[in-house]
Amino acid sequence: MNGTTTNGRTNGHSPIGPRLFSVNKPPSLDEFKKLTTDSQSLDYPLAASIESNVPIYDVPEFSELSPDQRSALQDEWYHILLSGPGVFVTKNLYKDNTLLNTVNKAYSKIIDEEKKRSGKRGDHFAGSGANDRIWNSFSKHCLQDAESFVNYYSNPWLPIISSAWLGPHHRLTAQVNIVKPGAKPQISHRDYHIGFQDNASCVQFPKALQVASQLLTLQGAVAHSDMPLESGPTRLLPFSQMFEEGYMAYRIPEFQDYFVENYVSVPLSQGDGLFFNPALFHAAGQNGSKDIMRSANLLQISSAFGKPMETIETYPLVEATWEFLKDMHKEEGLSDRVLAFVGNVAEGYPFPTNLDKRVPETAGMAPESEQGALIRGLSEGWSKKRVLEEMRKMQDDSRA
Structure with missing residues (x-):
């Protein structure tokens, strides 16, 4: 068409680039390094501290803050997830350890019951059976112990944190992961949605949707045990969520090696929360302890917009x-x-x-x-x- 569009306007001086990332041109590791290592001044005045580029918040009793104060926290969390480190910690998200211990007993019963059944048990980014995993711990917890389920998921901080990133009407799902002493670390990865595709599928999603994918979910975890560094709490690479080609990059060995050499971790106490952009490069750490069963309830919270308008059977x-x-x-x-x-x-x-x-x-x-x-x-x-x-x-x- 000689550089002319259908309406007669020339586009010869403004070439249209490809909508897809190229499989023949690997993402730039140098650009990734620059993005994740450049010194950035972090200014989050409501955070209690910043450790290894991870803002740490002391969560007060919900009733102690006014709506404006909660909104101010949400503003900081939104900035962190979008254009800051991509991850933050909420200390004392759950203050009632008795409740958490009751919930842990419910989880143990579920795990014991499921182990009695035959069949293959799968896991994400780890070999089957390496950890104790409860898929859909949300529903199973409710059916196992409805009273503790109500007390656990009525925590008013959960929708405040979730809506800071996703807005209203989001949907929460959960999976329990218990990592045993001696368990190996996960490979570094990004999460749902595009992070769960293989490379051949990933490359078919246009660039804008690869970026938009991270806006559709929020990843979280509630620590159900103390997680000192020796137990391998989540490995994190702050700012990596801003690398546009990240879903194309995380499987590449050079990027995985760089992650292993540069990740950070922060210790968590029972009841603490960890929330991060799903595009953040992260991985469960190696449990190098002798006797700590590192236990977390993993929260995956989805935007209301990830649904079609009509039901097709x-x-x-x-x-x-x-x-x-x-x-x-x-x-x-x-x-x-x-x-x-x-x-x-x-x-x-x-x-x-x-x-x-x-x-x-x-x-x-x-x-x-x-x-x-x-x-x-x-x-x-x-x-x-x-x-x-x-x-x-x-x-x-x-x-x-």
Whole structure:
């Protein structure tokens, strides 16, 4: 089109760049180093202290602060997560250790009950069985001990912290992780959403969405045990959330090596909270203690906006179209038309799901999607009965 747009205006002096990051041009480690090591003056007047570039807040009784004072805290937390270190600590988020010990007993019962069941147990970024993990500890805690559940999740600081980053109507989920003495550290990574994609999937998301992904969730953890440095509290790389190519970079060995050489950790006491931007490079540390079972309730809080406007039920659509789709595939293979239809009729994203029944694999961090199952069914020549059985099982297993 000779550098001319459809409305006749030339764009010859303003070339349009690619919307995707390049797999052939690795992210710049030098730029990453500069971003994470440049001396930055941190000014958070409401923080009690700043340790290793991590602001530490002493959380008072909720009733002691006025709405304006709470809003001022939210302003600081928002700045920290967006354009500051990307992480902060809330000391004494839970002041009642008796409550936490009661909750820990509920967690122990859940873990003991689940260990009696057969089946593979998955984990994110760590080998199966390396830790004690409770998927969906939120729901399981409620069903195990409703009274302590009410007392735990009625903490008014939780929505104040969450809404500072996500605004109203967010949704909280939780997973318990208990790291045993001698357990190895995680690899450095970024979190949900794009952090749970493999590299081939990650590169397909445009640059703006890679940046926007971090605005859709807030990562948090409540310490359910004391976490001295020897027990391996979360390893953090302040300011790394601002590296736009971070989701493309964290799997690269040079970036992982740099993280290991430069991460910081802060000790936590039982009841403390740790909150961070999901794009922050981080990893659970190595538990080098002799007898500390490092226990945390991991909070993953999601924006209200990560939902479609209407509900689509895949099963009846596949039931009505499978024979037509099989005929198209028989003639064309996995053509653009076949892939377009599969992409429109089925869910390509396997979350939310039940991670007890649909175990994530360590390398990909995600179970198979509906689209993946349909493509596999076409490739293997499934009958309508078989594909519908697979779809129903996937849907049933995804329920809490």
